[in-house]
Amino acid sequence: MFSGKTSRLIELLERERFAGRKVILFKPEVDKRYGEDKVKTHKGIELDATVVKIDKGGVKALYKSALDYGVIGVDEAQFWNENSGLEEVLNDLASKKKMVYVSTLNKDYRGSPFGVSERLLTYADEIYSLTAVCTKCGEDAVFSQRMIDGIPESGPRIVVGGKEAYQPRCRNCYIKP
Ligand SMILES: [Zn+2]
Known part of the structure; x- marks a missing residue:
């Protein structure tokens, strides 16, 4: 989290659009941080998005819509059902x-891999690995620490939040919940 992955995705899609290709962006229905039909970077750049459900039916709908486009973007893929x-x-x-x-996102806050991400990485032709900055020491952060009132927290796997709930942490500063 806070690695700039959505910004990077939007940048890549914008390039494709400038090149004259038909672009569609999908986002999971679970992610209600921003407007229903927009994907927004932390820096405030917006792109229209099609919201789809995270189950089999949603994926079917995604496929049908995607067939009309040359370029397909998917944000926050880890939220889709396994x-x-x-x-x-x-x-x-x-x-x-x-x-x-x-x-x-490859790992959840417990440091366990998201199954969807694991398989996506296997299928991918190219992988860009992005890291955030550790909030404790400034090193590259590869973990997401979930915090409630300043204490590392455990609980359900997916709770969508902003800065108040998650902190990027390096391997040294990460506390396994
Ligand atoms: Zn650190």
């Missing part, structure tokens, strides 16, 4: 000569 089939569908779209860009 059995939604997102990875297979995106792989299929890539096989149809479409350009597919995905932003995802």
Whole structure:
């Protein structure tokens, strides 16, 4: 988190649009931080997005809409259900000569991999690994520490939040909940 992955995704999609390609961006329905149909970077750059459900039905709808586009973006892919089939569908779209860009988080706050992300990384032709800055020491942060009132917290896997709930941490400063 706070690694700039959404900003990077939007940058890549903007480039494709400047190049004259038809671009569509999808985001999971679970992510209600910003407007229903926008993806916004922490710096405030906005892009229209199509909100889809994180289950099999949502992935089916995504596939149908994506067929009309040359370039497909997916933000926060880790939120899709493990059995939604997102990875297979995106792989299929890539096989149809479409350009597919995905932003995802590889580990949850407990440091465990997101299954969807693991499989997406396996299918990907190219991977850009981005890191945030550790809030404790300034080193590269590869973990997300979930905090409640300043204390490392455990609980359900997905709680969508902003700065108040998550802190990027390096391996040394991360406390396993
Ligand atoms: Zn640190």
